[in-house]
Amino acid sequence: MSTDGGHLLEIRNLSKTYGSGAKATHAIGDVSFAVDDREFVCVVGPSGCGKTTLLKCVGGLLRPTGGHVVLRGSRVTAPPEEMALVFQEYGRSLMPWASVRNNVLLPLRHKKLSRSERKALVEEALGAVGLTRFIDHYPWQLSGGMQQRVAIARALAYQPSILLMDEPFASVDAQTRGDLEDLVLRVREEYAVTILFVTHDIDESVYLSDRVIVLTHAPTEVKELIDVDIPFPRDQIATKALPEFTHLRGHVYRLIKREQAQPEQQLATATAVTKGDSA
């Protein structure tokens, strides 16, 4: 494969179709974008636009139907060691039989590390998310927000260069959500990690990222790439009061709103055509 461009991660003409023939669902039409080292990129789109499918293709969990994902110049065909995924459903991705420590340790066991190195990585990651005190608890003894922090710690301890996050805060309350957003921004600095973050929350996408990628409805394409020129560090109150923030969130909101309206129009047109044919 060519290594041109020098981006850390490239998604080239990615498409994904489930099933075949008349029952085929075209989840992703044609998506291309690139992510640079240490960039924070948020992906937003209308609901049901295949954001999770896209992220799973990027993470090597799903094989794309067309196109490919290129990480540091080589094609991704299986989950690479340089990537770590944080799932939306922490309750299902954390192992209930393992303590917090062992959950974070799980992906480190097969890495070539000494015992003390593993231990240090686990403790450091749990320290970074503020859960040192809960290291010997089981995940189900913790609140939802804390469980998601365990999942983030597990991803960080794995020492990825890219963190893939699939709507990680969709199932926590608003207060916790704000705290977790700031936590992610902080650990991003500490671990010097690149983040590709999927969300349906427009405020969240603008607040967190260097760049927002707005997707169309399915079959998904890239609608627009938007640079977020708001300085870091960001603040839940001050940043969200900035005129740039208000402007950007309004812009993204309008883009998505327009996208959501379209499939219904298309459907209506399609029905009209069918009726016209049979008449």
Next chain:
Amino acid sequence: MTRRAYHSAAIAAEIAVPVAILLAWQWWTVQAQDPKFPRLSTILVEFRDLWLFSQFELHVVPSLIRIGAGFGIAVVLGIVLGIPLGLSRWGRIAAMVHIEWWRAMPPPALLPISVILLHSIENRQKIAFIAFFCLFPILLNTIDGVRGIDPATFETAQSYGVRGFERIRRIVLPAALPQIFAGMRTSLSLAVIMMVLTEYFSSTSGVGYVLLISKNTLQLAPMWAAIVLIGLLGYLLNLLLVLVERRVLAWHRGWRAATAQ
């Protein structure tokens, strides 16, 4: 009622019922004077003389060894065969017919052939027989337990590159363990049944053998004592397994309570 008082009352009730039954038994056997139903006190004296001292090593220990070995082999085989079958659809397609066929076989139907094939009056035939019939509940529960694992769990393992033996040991086995234990409990009671059955059929030692000899010589008190012992063995073995399960699966009880809210 305080928690403590509640517990004391619960334990008292648990003890009171069997004590009442035993008293009623004693009273009735004294009344009846029927040689077929010796007095409970006679049975208990017989029990003490037979099992607690003189014949414990001669007959109880061999029975326990047979149960332990047969059940142990069934657990290991059930898990070792069940995990790959649970993970592989083609494996199941190839194997399920055979498993269902042997599982449907009534144990007494295989007893004569097992004695002839493994022509031994001692342990080999008995342990094999116990292991064979204990295998199926564990095997089927392991397969089911593995099949029931949340796909998200596998996806997590896959995304973090956890594969091979680590995947089995850290993900598949612990996730399926609650159901494996359910199978083990069924199998353990089967093990006691198979032990009595094989010893009753051909043996020179064991609790089942004592049962047979006392029947043949019409010694009713030792026979009743053997029955009491078999019941007690089954009860205590199950209790032991439940205690192990409580320890090993402590997380499961906590997790279920937490997710039920």
